[in-house]
Amino acid sequence: MSVAFVFPGQGSQYVGMGRDLYETYPEARRVFDEADEILGFPLSRLCFAGPAEILNDTINAQPAILTTTVALLRVLEHKRIWKSEPEKGGGNRHGLPDVPLFVAGHSLGEYCSLAATRSLDFRTLLLLARERGRLMRDAGQYRPGGMAAILGLKAKIVDELCQEASQGGKGIVQAANYNSPGQIVISGDKAALEEAMALAKARGALRVIPLEVSIAAHSPLMEYAAERFRLVVEAVPLKQPAIPIVANVTAAPTKEVGAIKNELMQQLTSSVRWTESVQCMIDRGVTTFIEIGPRNVLQGLIKRIDSRVQTDWVGDVNSVESLVSRLSQCSR
16 A cells, blocks of 8 residues: 555544543553643643633644644554654555655644654644644734635636635635635635625535634735744754655645745645645555544545545544554455
């Protein structure tokens, strides 16, 4: 198998995530305990018991998703499902390559990609995710906006109606996430967003779904956050990854430190080109995508992009043990 690891972003969190990992695997327990110590408050308790409205606040959701994902990565590495760096001699005891061919994350998931490639240590990544969440929340208060999902329209049509809605003096709206063919999330000023939603319905969208958020992620409304986050990203000691990271902004693989830092800074105001990112990996030989994160929100998107590829997910104890069992049978 030619494998890529992919990581979901915000929206994959839920109350109770990671609890069974914490109770079952010492490797996961150490990650959650370390996160509590680094942040100075019980993030683990928030993940395990909520309340949901506090967990869903972007300042908490982002480090919570990252922590749960890193706990999963540590468990998988302990079980020799993968290695963060290649070793001489090829594959592991399950018949998989030592490392995935590529890694990619959706929005916040890119930070999980950096964890998988050991480009940044967990402490730095956790503080980055927390600061990213804080600045995005502040940007939403500084310049409120909204987001909506458009189903059943081609990307070109969505781009055109966003451009039209942005020319009427009601503000800016643009495609935030090109998630899969026929599923695009738009983001921007509330008045322009409502205009774009109306245009989408008029152009024949199957559904137009307002999202319950008060920020306009991946749009120019995040410029307030991007300007301040740039100083933070420029200062982090990023190491060159051993595995290429397929970036959201360019939809292309890179191992260059400067390009990755630029990606993290541009990502806040730029569209997530997920459809192109997945297609890029398929074109370069990936046949199996393993999603790692609290919920399997990317599996369906990947299948809609190309139904021929194989997908899997690990996010709790049952899915971890199921993957280990299946791979063990395949390697016999």
